[in-house]
Amino acid sequence: MDTQQNTALTRALAEVPGPLPTSGVIHIAIPHTDRFTVVGNHLAQHPDLSCTAVGIAVRIQSLPQGTEVGIKALAARCKEGQKRIAAALRELEAHGYLERFRDRLPGKKVITRTVFCNQPAALVHPRRPAAELRPRLAAPVSVRVPAAAPVRAPAPAPVLAPAAAPAQAPAPEAAPVAPPVPLPPPVPETAPAPMPVPPSPAPLFVPRVPPPTAPKASRRPLPQPSELTPELGRAATALLSDLHRHAPRFPLSEDDVHRLVPGVAAWLERAARPDTIRRALTDDPPHPLMHPAKLLAHRLTVLLPPAPPGIDDLAALARPRVTVTPFQTCDDCDRAFRSPTPGHCRDCREVRSEHAEHAEHAQAAAA
Known part of the structure; x- marks a missing residue:
């Protein structure tokens, strides 16, 4: 009853969505809100760095600016000794994560500066600035608006003088009417210029392993002899049928033997000995061997020996002997x-x- 069991992980495991893997690690990811450091997988899963070097790199990356990260300072913080820490720092220097150099201060004092880069590959292939990646705004387009016709102000009404006599006042003269001004023809609106498409940035890293969806290269066909004579066919069939006696891991069915006979016949046609063919086909097979016939077809195609040289080729290689005077x-x-x-x-x-x-x-x- 004194053994304590952590039931928190068990409860959290029950809340993991989806089916759980049958083997391997199961991650319970809880987002960090404070006191965390972002570490790239290029460092955490570096194939050439030791676990000690990765841990020292994460420790240095988590320390604030200006913290001492020398060998003695790290040995005081970590459980590793000074020798292991020194070896880890050399590994980080070799892979570009760490650099140490001497700097002279104005007072002629020489100090050692330590520079740590969390992503050294970005220094070799710098990222493009964000200003270049944003699409450029199109220049403002001036649109001509047709001018409206000039509007004339109404003529002021005439002022009548007070009548001096009961005589009828003369009618006022009509103001002259201006002729209509023709409107200018409408100017077609200028279409806005298309927004220039920014050039796509060059990829920072080119993956060396093709993605799973990449088209696979077509398989090379099985080699064929120039003429499958009955003698070559019988010799190739006998070699393949008897292969399991020399290599028990290569049992072949009758269909496999018929399919591989032309490839073995091509080897025999090129003056390859049966024991040489048997050794080349069955030497050092993978573990476990799932498809023996496919492995034999691959090796028959890839390891095909060259054709033996003819008489004319050997005659061309023969050079006249130089007579040496004794x-x-x-x-x-x-x-x-x-x-x-x-x-x-x-x-x-x-x-x-x-x-x-x-x-x-x-x-x-x-x-």
């Missing part, structure tokens, strides 16, 4: 020289020719 030793001075046959070097041949000339001159003079 070394010989001079019979007179024992000097090494290159010559196809043994004899004398160049200097000894010249000396011998000079002696022969002198001998001929001496014989001629004696005669």
